[in-house]
Amino acid sequence: MTVTQDRPLTYSKMKGIAKFFSALLKGKKGGFTDFIHKVSSQQLCKRSETQKLLRGQGRLRRPQEECTLSSADHETALMKPSDFNYLKLIGKGSFGKVLLARHRTRGGYYAVKVLEKDFIVKRKEQRHVMVERSVLLKGLEHPFLVGLHFSFQTPNTLYFVLDYVNGGELFFHLQREGSFPEARSSFYAAEMALALGYLHSLKIVYRDLKPENILLDCDGHVKLTDFGLCKEGVAVGGVMHTFCGTPEYLAPEVLLGQPYSHAVDWWSLGSVLFEMLFSLPPFYSHNKADMFENILHAPLKFPSGASEAAQSLLQGLLERDVTKRLGESCDMEELQQHSFFASINWDDLLAKKIKPPFIPNVSGPCDICYIDPEFTVQPVPASVGVNGRTHPGGASEIFPGFSYMNPTEMGS
Numbered sequence: 001m002t003v004t005q006d007r008p009l010t011y012s013k014m015k016g017i018a019k020f021f022s023a024l025l026k027g028k029k030g031g032f033t034d035f036i037h038k039v040s041s042q043q044l045c046k047r048s049e050t051q052k053l054l055r056g057q058g059r060l061r062r063p064q065e066e067c068t069l070s071s072a073d074h075e076t077a078l079m080k081p082s083d084f085n086y087l088k089l090i091g092k093g094s095f096g097k098v099l100l101a102r103h104r105t106r107g108g109y110y111a112v113k114v115l116e117k118d119f120i121v122k123r124k125e126q127r128h129v130m131v132e133r134s135v136l137l138k139g140l141e142h143p144f145l146v147g148l149h150f151s152f153q154t155p156n157t158l159y160f161v162l163d164y165v166n167g168g169e170l171f172f173h174l175q176r177e178g179s180f181p182e183a184r185s186s187f188y189a190a191e192m193a194l195a196l197g198y199l200h201s202l203k204i205v206y207r208d209l210k211p212e213n214i215l216l217d218c219d220g221h222v223k224l225t226d227f228g229l230c231k232e233g234v235a236v237g238g239v240m241h242t243f244c245g246t247p248e249y250l251a252p253e254v255l256l257g258q259p260y261s262h263a264v265d266w267w268s269l270g271s272v273l274f275e276m277l278f279s280l281p282p283f284y285s286h287n288k289a290d291m292f293e294n295i296l297h298a299p300l301k302f303p304s305g306a307s308e309a310a311q312s313l314l315q316g317l318l319e320r321d322v323t324k325r326l327g328e329s330c331d332m333e334e335l336q337q338h339s340f341f342a343s344i345n346w347d348d349l350l351a352k353k354i355k356p357p358f359i360p361n362v363s364g365p366c367d368i369c370y371i372d373p374e375f376t377v378q379p380v381p382a383s384v385g386v387n388g389r390t391h392p393g394g395a396s397e398i399f400p401g402f403s404y405m406n407p408t409e410m411g412s
Contacts, residue, residue, distance in 0.1 A: 078405040079152045080387045081159060084112060086380045090371050093226070095119050095129075096157075099380060100164060100368070106409075109365040110149060113160040114384050117398065120158075126398055128228045129158065133402065135227035136160065138202055140406065143352055144195035146215070146225040151404045154387060158399060165223045167216030167360035168370025170276075174211055178279050182310060183343075184357040185276040188214070190344045191222035192269055197332030200262045205231045209268035210246045211275065216370075220356030247288060248281040252296050252320050266327035266335070270317025277310060278303050282318060296320075313340040 084101040091098035096115035102108065120129055133151055140147030150161035170188070174180075180188070192214065199206055208229040215223040251267035253260040274282040283294035300318055302311050316326030316338070327334050336346055348354050360370055368376050 078403065079150045079159075079161070081152075081154065081157075081385050082387050084110070084161075084385065086112070086384050087366065088368055088371075089375045089378045089380055090368065091375055095123075095125065097381065097384070099384060100166075100366070101161075109164045111146075111162045111164045112384075113162060115158040115160070117153075117156055117158060121398060125228075130399065130402070131230055131232060132227045133160070133404070134232060135199075135204060135230045136162065137404070138199075138204070139163075139224075139227075142195060142198045143350065144191045144222050144224060145198070146223050148404065149406045149409060151402055153399060153402050157384075158402060162225075163223065164365060165215040165217045165225070166362055166365060166368060166370060167218050167220060169212055169372075170214040170216065170222075170272075171211035172370055172372060173216070173358075174275065174279070180276045181357075182277065182307060185273060186340060186344070187354070187357050188222055188276065189269060189273045190341055190346070190349055192224065192272070193332055193335050194346070194350055195222065195224045196265045196269065197335075199230070200265070200331050203232060205262050206265050206268075207231060208246060208249075209265060209272055210249050211272060214272070216356075216358075216360055218360055218362050218365075219352075220359040221352060247291060248284055250292075250295065251322075253322055255292055255295060261322065261328070262331065263322050263325050263328040266317050266325060270314050273310075273317070274314055277306065282314070307340075309338070309340040309342070313338050 083105070084103055086099045086101045088100040089097060090100050090111065093113070093115075096113060096119075099112045099114065101110050101112045103110070115129065120126060133148065136146070136148035139145035140149075146163045146165065148160060148162055150159075152159050192209070196206055196209070206224070206227070206229075208226065209224070213224060213226045215225055217223055249268040249271040251260065251264040254264055271281050274280075282300060283291060283298055285291040285294055300315060302314070313326070313335075316334075319325040322328055326338070335341065336344075345354065362369065
């Protein structure tokens, strides 16, 4: 990737450079989960101690949250690791790797997320993995969510076979361009809003909206990915308590350890929109404690050139008083009525009838020019295509009901 010297050192570029050296930004790249786990061995504080961190005296903890797992295990041998040719490493997450793969007999390209069971169990993240599986199934019903085609497991490993999206992370494009024009930012924000609104209608709160989790497909449309921090069963008006998310995009009620609702996603959308328009998240500071203090108390300031409509929307989304935050009472409908989106025909947008403002220049599914070379230059691990011996009991009991095949692909 070439960075021209006449551009300023933007926040995204700075993150791209600093991730090789900074534990914080490495944690951000893989989600705030990594950061929390790095410090979890040091008796991390509960939410009453959040104020200590804001004074530079404490650390944060993401407590374990409850999620019901299926009691029945209907594992089937419909898919196995050796059914795929693994072509390229295209990403890394908290618990494993993501690879570009092609099915040996069916054809078709997929992103295969490979997770190590021991690592997941050691960090007590089994429930989050099963929640991610559940949300991924619902993603197939929406054009702006990454969906699940197959899932299967071996004694040591879990496999998610997902939509393959090769237009690049929004993070990648912000690194390269610094910021986007208002029309482009509006288009992406509108598609994100439709995706978030759909999740909310299913009583799911996303909780980790950030540029690294927003992909562009080959046509230039948004696809949200990485649903490990989602919370199911939360109706509009319902509340949660778990501390989780990525520092730059956390809503103030989460920082304060207060009960929170689906409105945290609208705060995060405001933070991402601000970054798209102005290169930096709204309350960013290199010092975490200062950044948290800014999120809680600093005035929202706009660089010159921001339109009145953009300022109005951002003020509504980044409202600290949740009862006054845009989207709190009527969810996505409130955003759709805002003047910032006046040019958007929402039905056409959902039907993907509006031409995206930027179309990735990819020659085909094997074109990985928008995927970070940090991943693609690495060899494909030989272990990912090893089937392993499936057996009842043992590791499979920890992830009951994990295996899945999309019914539409059963006979293909």
